[in-house]
Amino acid sequence: MDAHATPYETTVRDIGTYEDKMVTLKGWLYNKRSSGKIMFLILRDGTGIVQCVVSKGEVGEGLFSRLDKLSQESSLIVQGLVRKDPRAPGGYELAVTECEIVSEAFDDYPISLKEHGAEFLLDHRHLWIRTPRQRNVLLIRSEIIKACRDFLHNEGFVNVDAPIMTPAACEGTTTLFPVEYFGEQAYLSQSGQLYNEAAIMSLGKVYCFGPTFRAEKSKTRRHLTEFWMVEPEAAFMGFEEMLRLEERMVCYIVEHILNNCEHLLREIGRDVERLKEITPPFPRLTYTEAVDLLRRKGMDISWGDDFGAPHEAAIASEYTKPVFVAHFPTQIKAFYMQPDPDNPDTVLGADLLAPEGYGEIIGGGERIHDYTLLLERIKQHNLPMEDYEWYLDLRRYGSVPHSGFGMGIERVVAWICGLEHVRETIPFPRMINRLRP
RNA sequence: UCCUCGAUAGCUCAAUGGCAGAGCAUCCGGCUGUUAACCGGAGGGUUGCAGGUUCGAGUCCUGCUCGAGGAGCCA
Known part of the structure; x- marks a missing residue:
């Protein structure tokens, strides 16, 4: 399957059925881990969580640096190739070819991935x-x-x-x-x-x-x-x-x-x-x-x-x-x-x-x-x-x-x-x- | 309503009555396979509120406010 084919619209839950195919996913940025030339966007879409891999060589300098600045909980439409990879949580990951930023979240999202108290969580x-x-x-x-x-x-x-x-x-x-x-x-x-x-x-x-x-x-x-x-x-x-x-x-x-x-x-x-x-x-x-x-x-x-x-x-x-x-x-x-x-x-x-x-x-x-x-x-x-x-x-x-x-x-x-x-x-x-x- | 415990940075917490700190988050920089990534730097405080004791209070005392756990009541 080449990267220019029309991608299938799917969800994280069903991603395994699209191995080696181009898909689009719509969701929110749950977490991000970034290195100089490779970046992992952790995307959640309501059906599950998937790791999206962005490499600078693949998407180019412009998109890479825009995604590198993306704040937690920004909403995205991601396009890429579904790959089976034992290193990915869930077994499958998305090799990103394109990404549309639907809405960039304010950079002060209060719920971090660390611990919070009951009162704070209930307030939010x-x-x-x-x-x-x-x-x-x-x-x-x-x-x-x-x-x-x-x-x-x-x-x-x-x-x-x-x-x-x-x-x-x-x-x-x-x-x-x-x-x-x-x-x-x-x-x-x-x-x-x-x-x-x-x-x-x-x-x-x-x-x-x-x-x-x-x-x-x-x-x-x-x-x-x-x-x-x-x-x-x-x-x-x-x-x-x-x-x-x-x-x-x-x-x-x-x-x-x-x-x-x-x-x-x-x-x-x-x-x-x-x-x-x-x-x-x-x-x-x-x-x-x-x-x-x-x-x-x-x-x-x-x-x-x-x-x-x-x-x-x-x-x-x-x-x-x-x-x-x-x-x-x-x-x-x-x-x-x-x-x-x-x-x-x-x-x-x-x-x-x-x-x-x-x-x-x-x-x-x-x-x-x-x-x-x-x-x-x-x-x-x-x-x-x-x-x-x-x-x-x-x-x-x-x-x-x-x-x-x-x-x-x-x-x-x-x-x-x-x-x-x-x-x-x-x-x-x-x-x-x-x-x- | 009663009993017990608590309140310190945005969050989670530390600080023998003697300079208010760390991790995370945020911002800046670095890193081509990360797994709550990591490394370097920066900004960030009316220590819940009001009194009191003391040379000196985040720390001790009194009152208040807010919260947590439990009781009663119930599903």
């Missing part, structure tokens, strides 16, 4: 996401979301989306973000569950997938104020059936990521062998068994206490797979939880705790379907009756047993990627003291 999140590691995490997030949707559609679930602006608390527990709504007080949604319960009476099996908002002043590596949740809900689905659905869904996601993103995981240093152990069935504990386990481990907890983060961590550390903790005491759970017929002091609710210290990734359960009992619980919890009339309608007109759960996407991404903090799992994290960029 709009640029930080260009780095290979952040790109990989966002790609894996995208694939996890795709896997959730594929799985649920394969299982016959219909996507219905719940409103973001709502008149009242879903559970009346966590702090909500207030929004002024034409003179009325509204709140950003903290869950789509109640609306899902309406939708299943129309469609049978549904899920919503959207952002949720909690104004809690949490300052931990597991919390965001704006996070994404997938919430499946199904009519006639019992508690046991729901647990098996959760198990299949988590395994499907992990399998999808191992099949499609294993190289991305390895690049960011994830031990993929730990993920290969994620197969059904998941271990199960009742709340009562979990309390016994914690007491045997010397922790100070009594039956009826809610679990804190250290308790969850202690339970999860006993297993290499996610573990269900089920049948919590009624008094520490939400008003809509269905009592366990075998033990009315507990509910048909379960949390799924991820391994390796990532904590709760799913919370769910069977909902109360009896009108009288639900009415009683709404009164017990002092919830504003007028806001729940429509919810009670669902029990007045053809109520059926039903169950559902919510899975926090960022926590799943953090677990699968093996990240220290959920702030890296979402393009632009919102936290207690971070609204920008």
Whole structure:
């Protein structure tokens, strides 16, 4: 192939299929290493990173010196010959014949290839996401979301989306973000569950997938104020059936990521062998068994206490797979939880705790379907009756047993990627003291 | 809201109460196979803010601001 042939337009990902052919690549200058007469431009294009070799003899004095002055993150259209070379990272490199500088970047690009602190990186999140590691995490997030949707559609679930602006608390527990709504007080949604319960009476099996908002002043590596949740809900689905659905869904996601993103995981240093152990069935504990386990481990907890983060961590550390903790005491759970017929002091609710210290990734359960009992619980919890009339309608007109759960996407991404903090799992994290960029 | 820790060059960090420094980045120069390239040179500072102790404070004390980790709450 001679250098004057019309080049193929391609991407770094596919460059191997164009060995010894002329191609053009469009991207950004990630790094540059330069010698007197030979220069290495490290180009990234969104699909990968490739080394472009520029020799003064090949491109001439003029282009060589212009490229030699090029600043980090300048945008380029590079033309050259694809060569296989063991010295090149990735195995292939581009022998540059021509290069068009699309836009020369200012020479003070803040993200260097050296280490930076969390605050600095978050202040520059709009640029930080260009780095290979952040790109990989966002790609894996995208694939996890795709896997959730594929799985649920394969299982016959219909996507219905719940409103973001709502008149009242879903559970009346966590702090909500207030929004002024034409003179009325509204709140950003903290869950789509109640609306899902309406939708299943129309469609049978549904899920919503959207952002949720909690104004809690949490300052931990597991919390965001704006996070994404997938919430499946199904009519006639019992508690046991729901647990098996959760198990299949988590395994499907992990399998999808191992099949499609294993190289991305390895690049960011994830031990993929730990993920290969994620197969059904998941271990199960009742709340009562979990309390016994914690007491045997010397922790100070009594039956009826809610679990804190250290308790969850202690339970999860006993297993290499996610573990269900089920049948919590009624008094520490939400008003809509269905009592366990075998033990009315507990509910048909379960949390799924991820391994390796990532904590709760799913919370769910069977909902109360009896009108009288639900009415009683709404009164017990002092919830504003007028806001729940429509919810009670669902029990007045053809109520059926039903169950559902919510899975926090960022926590799943953090677990699968093996990240220290959920702030890296979402393009632009919102936290207690971070609204920008 | 509480507990713990921190804040020094654009970035990451060092400096026994005694001259404010290094690496990277930037700019200038050198180098034909670099791998977070390397070598030489230059510029770059209200040590978070306000007080205090001291002959002398980046360093010690008080208050404040901002941040990090954790708790509570949760997915």
